[in-house]
Amino acid sequence: MKMKYLVIVVLMILSGCGEAANDIAEGDTAKVRPAQTYSWRMVTTWPKNLPGMGVAPETIANMIRKMSNGRLDIKVYGAGEIVPALEVFEAVSQGAVQMGHGAAYYWKGKIPIAQFFTTVPFGLTAQEMNGWLFHGGGMELWRELYARYNLVPFAAGNTGVQMAGWFNKEINSLEDIKGMKMRIPGLGGEVFNKAGGTAVNLPGGEIFTSLQTGVIDATEWVGPYNDLAFGLHQVAKYYYYPGWQEPGPTLEAIINKDAYDSLPEDLQEILRAAILTVNNDLLAEYTARNNAALRELVDEHGVELRKLPDDVIKALGKISMEMTASIVDEDPLSQKIFKSYTRFRKNVIAYEKISERAYSDARLLVEGGS
Numbered sequence: 001m002k003m004k005y006l007v008i009v010v011l012m013i014l015s016g017c018g019e020a021a022n023d024i025a026e027g028d029t030a031k032v033r034p035a036q037t038y039s040w041r042m043v044t045t046w047p048k049n050l051p052g053m054g055v056a057p058e059t060i061a062n063m064i065r066k067m068s069n070g071r072l073d074i075k076v077y078g079a080g081e082i083v084p085a086l087e088v089f090e091a092v093s094q095g096a097v098q099m100g101h102g103a104a105y106y107w108k109g110k111i112p113i114a115q116f117f118t119t120v121p122f123g124l125t126a127q128e129m130n131g132w133l134f135h136g137g138g139m140e141l142w143r144e145l146y147a148r149y150n151l152v153p154f155a156a157g158n159t160g161v162q163m164a165g166w167f168n169k170e171i172n173s174l175e176d177i178k179g180m181k182m183r184i185p186g187l188g189g190e191v192f193n194k195a196g197g198t199a200v201n202l203p204g205g206e207i208f209t210s211l212q213t214g215v216i217d218a219t220e221w222v223g224p225y226n227d228l229a230f231g232l233h234q235v236a237k238y239y240y241y242p243g244w245q246e247p248g249p250t251l252e253a254i255i256n257k258d259a260y261d262s263l264p265e266d267l268q269e270i271l272r273a274a275i276l277t278v279n280n281d282l283l284a285e286y287t288a289r290n291n292a293a294l295r296e297l298v299d300e301h302g303v304e305l306r307k308l309p310d311d312v313i314k315a316l317g318k319i320s321m322e323m324t325a326s327i328v329d330e331d332p333l334s335q336k337i338f339k340s341y342t343r344f345r346k347n348v349i350a351y352e353k354i355s356e357r358a359y360s361d362a363r364l365l366v367e368g369g370s
């Protein structure tokens, strides 16, 4: 008898469980149905595993894989592995791959106004770019612009203020730039052309050899952390600052809109969160590493650090203001982006003067520097 009751009780429990499972299945299919997995490819404009920006796409992919429990699996390809560096935009836009990592100013030939979403000479710093994009209306404008190319953009890293670059002769006046061939992308390149030089838009992987073989006379790349990794001190003598041409370039992650729309909402949110984390973390990495790398360049490799003369800065600044305004065209969206950026820049300079800059000056007073 006892056995018979036990069997009945067990059967009741089992059937009860079955009903409960059915209830869940009917009420919330996502909990029982095997989760759909997505295999994506991400192409980048960076040499594979270049410190900082070359590792950032891998970090994004790893975070997404873990956070999604493997449901969104993204394989990362360095520049030239399946798509050349400067064709990343097209590849993602056309859906050949789902995702890309690079910088908007590489596409200036196609969308001049896109340069505002990376950096413009004498423009916003990293901290200010984040302010404009996330709380100043910039991101909405970026999405509107890239929707035309079937892309969803994200801010995906920042190097902070860059260096003006590597030269084999001293820059004492604008005359010294005349006839010089320099790797300098974006609007900074246009300004350099206007100042009498010749700007070349080369991806990072081609810089060292180009400078070594004399294809270019000078180059800018990023800052001490990345420039040391490329060994640029082996092929140039003077290291100039400040990086007027790139005061805080925002890197971008771009996602093909059809691929993005095909994801359930939770995976879209995981993507957003992972990219945002890396956007902030990369700046922290550069802040931590640039100091050490600069010391190594100067103390161990004998690099000569030089500040651009004020007159040269002023002249480049004047050209920059004209050039920046000149990339705005008839397109109302282009004008909207320019107005939004310019207004934010103006307001932020007024506050920066009495906050960040005033504090930096105060700290230098205490340190005894200038």
Ligand code: CA
Binding pocket: 162, 220, 221, 222, 246
């Ligand atoms: Ca640069």
